[in-house]
Amino acid sequence: MARLIDGKQLSAQVLVEVATEVQQLKAEHGITPALAVVLVGDDPASQVYVRNKVLRAEEAGIRSIEHRLEADTDQQTLNAVVDQLNKDPEVHGILVQLPLPKQLDEAQIIAAINPAKDVDGFHPLSVGALASGQPSLVPCTPLGCMIMLQQIHNDLSGKHAVVIGRSNIVGKPMAALLLQANCTVTTVHSHTQNIEALCRQADIVVAAVGRPELVKADWIKTGATVIDVGINAVEVDGRRKLVGDVDFASVEPVAEAITPVPGGVGPMTIACLMKNTLTAARAQLA
Numbered sequence: 001m002a003r004l005i006d007g008k009q010l011s012a013q014v015l016v017e018v019a020t021e022v023q024q025l026k027a028e029h030g031i032t033p034a035l036a037v038v039l040v041g042d043d044p045a046s047q048v049y050v051r052n053k054v055l056r057a058e059e060a061g062i063r064s065i066e067h068r069l070e071a072d073t074d075q076q077t078l079n080a081v082v083d084q085l086n087k088d089p090e091v092h093g094i095l096v097q098l099p100l101p102k103q104l105d106e107a108q109i110i111a112a113i114n115p116a117k118d119v120d121g122f123h124p125l126s127v128g129a130l131a132s133g134q135p136s137l138v139p140c141t142p143l144g145c146m147i148m149l150q151q152i153h154n155d156l157s158g159k160h161a162v163v164i165g166r167s168n169i170v171g172k173p174m175a176a177l178l179l180q181a182n183c184t185v186t187t188v189h190s191h192t193q194n195i196e197a198l199c200r201q202a203d204i205v206v207a208a209v210g211r212p213e214l215v216k217a218d219w220i221k222t223g224a225t226v227i228d229v230g231i232n233a234v235e236v237d238g239r240r241k242l243v244g245d246v247d248f249a250s251v252e253p254v255a256e257a258i259t260p261v262p263g264g265v266g267p268m269t270i271a272c273l274m275k276n277t278l279t280a281a282r283a284q285l286a
């Protein structure tokens with residue numbers, strides 16, 4: 001039986017640490033870290049994410065500010081909201097919930113966020129800093145995955161890590177963080193030949209492709225650590241259910257450690273957003 005890496009428990013621990021440091025920041029500098037979340041439109045999944053972010057912020061003693069804009073908002077209006085938040089000294093972190101409605105240019109709005117407040121770590125300056133080995137604000141999901149991996153491995157040095165997926169939000173920054181931790185990193189994706197054979201060589205597999213239960217037991221080396229970033233809604237016997245990118249039932253007996261879905265990476269992402277908001281608020285003290 002694999003060791004279960006419990007994201008609910010670990011994220012609660014991270015939140016307690018953040019809350020303690022938030023209180024210190026308040027006591028020593030009179031500053032309450034504040035996170036602004038901008039949500040455009042009424043995508044139901046995004047609404048759930050944003051609600052969870054606001055709840056966790058409260059738990060950590062972080063002030064949260066919500067900006068809800070209509071689905072037909074234009075670029076200029078969104079830019080004006082971001083610009084106002086950029087300039088507000090009482091706002092330390094800015095998150096524009098993705099995906100944005102089709103008429104809006106995501107890359108442009110990400111680049112418009114003040115990099116000091118870029119708690120998502122998506123700004124080109126944050127991406128460049130991570131790629132050149134000087135991480136500042138690091139994307140929350142990969143950061144959460146690294147904290148999970150550190151529960152299992154004291155030293156990641158020399159481990160072969162295979163990252164499945166190459167998104168800007170997870171796959172690419174995940175590979176950069178693993179490289180920074182001295183792993184040998186292979187990124188595989190939809191054009192990769194022999195994905196299974198490459199995965200079978202891995203000490204660590206991080207699956208982030210959004211394909212339900214893609215990763216099977218025969219992709220996994222005995223004793224590997226498996227991190228499942230996928231959250232896919234599927235119907236089983238007429239009932240909606242969340243599954244990861246990993247076929248948990250078959251992989252679990254083969255792996256040394258594995259994250260469940262739900263209750264794995266998901267809660268870690270939000271805890272890391274609070275961690276980043278604290279980091280950003282501290283860095284803005286000067």
Ligand code: GUN
Nearest residue numbers: 095096097098099120140
């Ligand atoms: N949508 C899905 N994941 C994320 C995330 O990490 N940040 C933002 N801003 N939007 C998302």
